[in-house]
Amino acid sequence: MRTRPERSRAQDAWTALWRDPQSRLACIGGAPEIAAALRARWAAFAATLPPCGGSSGGGGSSGGGNSSSSSNSSGPIRVLDLGCGVGAASGALLAARGGRDLALTGIDFADVPAPRDVALTLIPGTPMESMPFAPASFDAAISQFGFEYSRTHKTAHRLARVLAPAARFAFVVHHAQSSVVATNRARLNAILAALAPAMRDAFLAGQAFALDAKLQALRLGHPGDALVDELARILPLRARAADASARAAAWHALEASLSPELTILEAMDSCCVAPAELEGWLGPLRQLGAVAAVSVLRKADGAPIAWCIEGRRSA
Numbered sequence: 681m682r683t684r685p686e687r688s689r690a691q692d693a694w695t696a697l698w699r700d701p702q703s704r705l706a707c708i709g710g711a712p713e714i715a716a717a718l719r720a721r722w723a724a725f726a727a728t729l730p731p732c733g734g735s736s737g738g739g740g741s742s743g744g745g746n747s748s749s750s751s752n753s754s755g756p757i758r759v760l761d762l763g764c765g766v767g768a769a770s771g772a773l774l775a776a777r778g779g780r781d782l783a784l785t786g787i788d789f790a791d792v793p794a795p796r797d798v799a800l801t802l803i804p805g806t807p808m809e810s811m812p813f814a815p816a817s818f819d820a821a822i823s824q825f826g827f828e829y830s831r832t833h834k835t836a837h838r839l840a841r842v843l844a845p846a847a848r849f850a851f852v853v854h855h856a857q858s859s860v861v862a863t864n865r866a867r868l869n870a871i872l873a874a875l876a877p878a879m880r881d882a883f884l885a886g887q888a889f890a891l892d893a894k895l896q897a898l899r900l901g902h903p904g905d906a907l908v909d910e911l912a913r914i915l916p917l918r919a920r921a922a923d924a925s926a927r928a929a930a931w932h933a934l935e936a937s938l939s940p941e942l943t944i945l946e947a948m949d950s951c952c953v954a955p956a957e958l959e960g961w962l963g964p965l966r967q968l969g970a971v972a973a974v975s976v977l978r979k980a981d982g983a984p985i986a987w988c989i990e991g992r993r994s995a
């Protein structure tokens with residue numbers, strides 16, 4: 681179970697990421713093929729939603745928010761986006777519906793800046809595990825690389841409460857064998873190797889030659905990694921030039937600057953789902969309702985991108 685300081689470290693790390701446009705791109709996957717596959721995935725889900733109002737509720741207000749309404753037959757379809765970030769999944773869903781008939785609410789525990797290009801009611805600073813909405817406030821829930829980062833038992837339990845009976849859900853979940861996870865795992869390993877105790881000790885002791893040797897080994901192990909190349913360039917200079925306290929301060933600054941990324945990469949590495957884990961991982965969602973379909977979103981060459989999980993809350 682995650683402790684409070686761990687959670688706030690993760691919140692701070694994601695907040696830092698959403699404030700840095702460069703890192704944002706890396707998070708969303710960047711690669712056009714993956715982005716297109718995700719858009720197509722949301723278009724397919726959008727096509728399964730009923731026209732305006734939904735079959736999952738009765739009559740009532742539009743939008744999720746803190747509404748006390750428990751049903752919605754005539755207004756827009758109320759969709760909750762879990763771990764929404766800047767609204768990539770919501771935007772794709774809305775685009776597929778021609779920009780109409782959806783009332784989208786996104787929650788994210790990071791302090792995410794309001795999206796400029798997606799009509800999404802964003803509620804930042806909100807952990808999925810708490811979901812501060814009235815019962816049956818939503819006709820559908822979506823998540824793109826969000827739900828799996830949470831304590832899924834708790835999130836599924838809360839979701840059962842805020843979804844209307846028979847509301848649909850569709851989640852895109854990190855596949856442990858995807859290229860997104862592989863790329864991020866390589867980066868994680870590079871950072872862990874760069875910050876390894878032996879590297880730190882050589883740097884702090886000002887052992888420039890020992891440090892050079894370790895950095896060369898690091899470059900061989902992580903060819904083409906820009907961070908590793910940069911460290912191989914600057915650390916020996918700093919180790920040679922600085923006195924002990926300056927070296928300690930420089931190492932501390934390096935650890936602090938890499939800490940948010942490390943936190944996110946470790947979270948991704950532990951929340952992704954391997955094929956052998958899938959059945960057990962689906963347990964909390966099966967308590968929420970029926971899991972109707974599980975498939976793998978793939979690249980043109982067959983490599984997995986993500987799990988696609990769809991279902992309905994019990995009626």
Ligand SMILES: C[S@@+](CC[C@H](N)C(=O)[O-])C[C@H]1O[C@@H](n2cnc3c(N)ncnc32)[C@H](O)[C@@H]1O
Nearest residue numbers: 694763764765768788789790807808824829830
């Ligand atoms: C990989 S990003 C995905 C963002 C967005 N769905 C997208 O596809 O671009 C994961 C998001 O989940 C959020 N997150 C992680 N754990 C969370 C939790 N327990 N409650 C709410 N949000 C969470 C992070 O802040 C981050 O914005």
